[in-house]
Amino acid sequence: MEIKGSRFTLRTWQAADAPSLQKHANNPNITACLLDRFPSPYTLADAEFFINLNLHQDPVTNFAIEINGEVAGVIGLDFRDDVYIKSPLIGYWLSEQYWGRGIIPEAVKLVTGYGFKKLDIICIMAFVFSTNPKSMRVLEKAGYTQQAVLKQSVIKNGKVLDEHVYVAYRNI
Template sequence: MELHGTGFILRGWLDGDEESLQKHADNPNVSTYLLDRFPYPYTMNDADKWVTYMRHQKKQTNFAIAIDDHVCGGIAIDLTIDANSKWGEIGYWLGEPYWGRGIVTEAVKLLTDYAFKNLDVIRIQAGVFGQNAASMRVLEKAGYIKEGIMRNAIIKHGKVIDKHMYAILKPE
């Protein structure tokens, strides 16, 4: 499955993505506002494990952001279960050389549309670290609405941070 944006493609993870993945992911400015499950430093071993794991997705929910066949970021919908089974949480990252070009905003719009059409979700939400104003703007430009702030909800590098919650509902 490929989703085409302006100058980029959202696609599945492929053998050969490891080198460009590691190059763009191994940046403290990238990992600053991501969950700790996104390692820093980001090694070739991390990249190898990730691509191998992602190649076996049963349902396409995690996409590489590729420009000229080189991975420069990632975007995904994490689906929830049980009583929360009709919503997912979107997350994304992009290599620093590509920041400020509107790529992530367009990627969020593409993945949101894909999710509503293909993943049986009625709500998509995103949690944003309190200092990450750029990510908040991305979500707002993509049609997400801030629903609230979870105070002292995240601990990153020993610092307690607020989490801003955004969401979008499936159009009726």
């Protein structure tokens, strides 16, 4: 499966993606804004493990961001259990060399549209650390609205941070 962007392709995973995934993911500037479950350093074994988890998804909810023939990032919907079953979280990261080019806002719009068209969901949510205003701007450009700020609710790299909650509804 592929979704074409203007300068990139969102596509399903292939085992051969591991080296480029590892190369672009192994960056402390990326891990600084992600959950601690994201490995750092990011090894080839981490890349292979992640790809194997996502190889045979049905429906597809996690996409490789391919730029110039290699995986330069990831975007996906993370489905949760219980009362959150129809309110997935969107998550993404992009290789630092492609920051500031409008790729992620476009990718967020594409995945959001795909989610509302193809999946049985009521909203898509995102949680952003207060230290990541660029990601907040990405979400705003993609039509998400800030719903709340959870004061002093997370710890990242030993610092207590606020977490900003963004939501998109079917009508975007």
